[in-house]
Amino acid sequence: MLLPIVVLGATIVVFVTVRVVPGDPALAAVGFWSGREQVELARKLLRLDQPIHVQYFLWLADVFRGDLGKSFFSYKPVSEELLRRLPVTAELSIFALIVGIVVGVPAGVISAVKRGSLYDKTARFFGVFGFSIAEFWLGMMLVIVFAVMLPLLPPGGYVEFSVDPVRHLKGMILPSISLGLPIAAIYSRMTRSSMLEVLMQDYIRTARAKGLYEKMVIYKHALRNALIPLITILGMNIGYLMSGAVLIETIFGLPGIGSYLYEAIISRDFPIIQGTVLVIALIFVLSNLIVDVTYSLIDPRIRHGREE
């Protein structure tokens, strides 16, 4: 029941914030050198002359009708543009998550199992380094190495999958790594600490005492239990992926909702900002809901607890 309130709350905060920060969208829409009359006309046409609560309810009424409004500048319908851009951001986020999981989780597991070894120290160093660096910088470094020095991958730009699948996927590699490596760093740290805690448990000792293979102990008994906190983080990471996508999409010129939001903020295009934030809030809330459901799949005790 709280979910709609969270989403509505987010829209109210954004609606008010964009109107409080300096910058007049009516002025931006007609150019700063326009006359007073043009600015006032633009303000009226954009419904910015109404009191803020009236503007909000008018917008909300439109949203319930399925209309997220049109860009102040291009007149492109926001919903149309979001539908076109969402798959790009979703693809980038999924690839980034895959990078995060594929690199981060095994690194964390090995680090925990080989605690104190050179491998563990190296992994911990890169872990701290990974989540300390800005993905912006990482993106640029990857471009220099993989697009300039070793011209293997394209340095940004977007080719639709339907036009050329190979070029499309090649174009997604660097953005996905840039966005995914900081996540991998977090996952590696989380997995390590979680695994270390689990490895100390009595049932692990029991499993080993039974004479189980070490691999079986680690992957079947330890890792599965260590994954619970990781799943929570995964839900939270949807927010990170969305905010990270703003920068990564802008750097690499990907037409996702991140770059859409970035350009809208720069130009004070309120309908785009409001529509995009609404969609991001919905995604965030829904993904956390999915995470809650996933708990019961990972840990049957949660499901059993509810039944009791």
Place this chain on the structure above:
Amino acid sequence: MKRYNRKYEIAITDDKQNGYIFRAKMDRRRALSSAAKIAIGAGVAVVVAGGIAAYFATRPPEKIVETVIQEKTVVETVAGKEVTRTLVETVTPSPTIVTTTPTVRPTTPIRGGKLILQHRVQVRNLDPRRATSIDCLYVTLMTHDSLVRYSGDIDKGITIVPHLAESYRKIDEYRYEFKLRKGVKFHDGTELTARDVEYTMLTFWGFHDWNKKFVSPHSVFYAPYFDPEKLEVVDDYTIRIGTRDDYPNYGPFLWDLPRLSIIPEKASEEMGDRYNLNPIGTGPFKFVKWEEPVISLVRNDDYWVKGLPYLDAIDYVTITEPAVAEVRLLTGYVDLILGVPFKDIEAIDKTPGFGATSGRSWENCFLMINSIKPYLESKYVRQALLYAINKEAILKSVYQGHGIIGMPGYIPPWHWAYNPEIKPYPYDPSKAKDLLAKGGYPDGFRVELMVNNVYPWLDVAQMVKQDWEAIGIKVDIKPGEEEASYAFVFDLSYDIFLTRFNGGLLSYDPHGPHFTWLYGKMPEGFRDDIVKQKGGQYWPHGMWWGMWHGPEAEKAWDLIDKGAKTDDINKRKQIYGELQKIIAEEVAPAVQPIILANQLAAFKDTVHEFKQDFGGRFYAENIWIER
């Protein structure tokens, strides 16, 4: 597997030593394996570091640009009249980049191919009536045509030439008559007639019903001068355009027309706001789709200029990050990039297979000074601000020599209206200190310097701050986005705003957006309280952001008005010469140019005939690609 288990058996018996068990039990094989891993890791690190070092080591060294002052007098014909111009070069910019066409090169244009063109700013409008920035104009110039066009270049002089109009003539002191070319087709197949020209004029000027639903920011240029009553369709191919009764022989008449891209009435009225998403014009390229970050255009096979355009298609791509944009050029993903950072242009130019242009333009980096602030009201203080700035150092270090020092009279030294007596304020901190004392602030004051929060303006602001602090003025830099900063300009709460303005984009005429907007009076009813308080008068329009006031300002306003009421270019030159003296002497608070930056572009050397004019415009129909 057995060995693996054995180690863990030990770990279970002693938890405290669990972490060090491998080290204690490491056998020869494992030691060799670890050593090999370390060696491989170190090898990879050395290769990567070596690669990075080699990359930077092979970059061309920075070029030092020497400052030279040159003057030359040329006599030329502008708009049918003979005019003497004195060209003053305060600095020789970067002559190595003025022209870059390689020597071994086919000279005959080749038809076909797609040009992938990249810019850093996202396009917001494709309807020329709503387009306010250069990025929109880049595209609308490809899809639309105007009655007349600018021709020539800065060195040889800019003139007006007929384009969609076959010819034009002045019929009385208010009106011009334009004969249109016959058989010109819009992209939707309808024929261009004088009705479309009439519709275009009315919607641009703000006198049509279309303007109740959409805003044409350009109306601020035309509404005070052009008269909708004098707009007369004589026949399908003849139209007369006239000015208001109080503006006979309106000087900027023809100079203001190239910006009016002709719109088809039928399509515009039927499509409403969708016209902005599916623009239709008579231009050399047809609009196909606009899906960020790409705007796709294809060749207009029915273009009225036979044989043009050469290209089959153009993709206009937006990449906001300059470093990525450059890498995309150098790795062959795009053909041409606009708006290259000053620091990178020479390196690209020297890269085999690539070229660059650095052309003079009317892109001003200027100070907007709010003269209603008590400490900025005295002209001596404002002069001190200019004397204190080391403009040459800014030009060399921030702009890498790609530009010239701005003239305090506003008009650039390459313009026909330039008064050669006007020279930049020299860098003289001790004189600045004296003037500060003369203005009543011997110990300086604290001032807020608002600035666009991006390169290169933020870098310029740092240097200005350093210079002003050297004469005792405390400076707080306030970076912000351009749009947000203008909110502080409009409520007049700012002190000084360091920003940019490309007037050449809008008109070559000094009246146009230049003198009226920057130094003219405010519109009646706007900022009444301040205008009354300062005893100011009203002007039909004008920004007056600096709130320039006083007897000298009034003299300037009279000259601005006088300059627009004659089309005798020599008379106008004289009037504007006087006006520039006042602006320079007063350091007129609205706009004080510091640097006139060059327009920079880089491209593959297979791209031919790419030329930007003083406003950054280029005509894509002449571009061809060597394949």
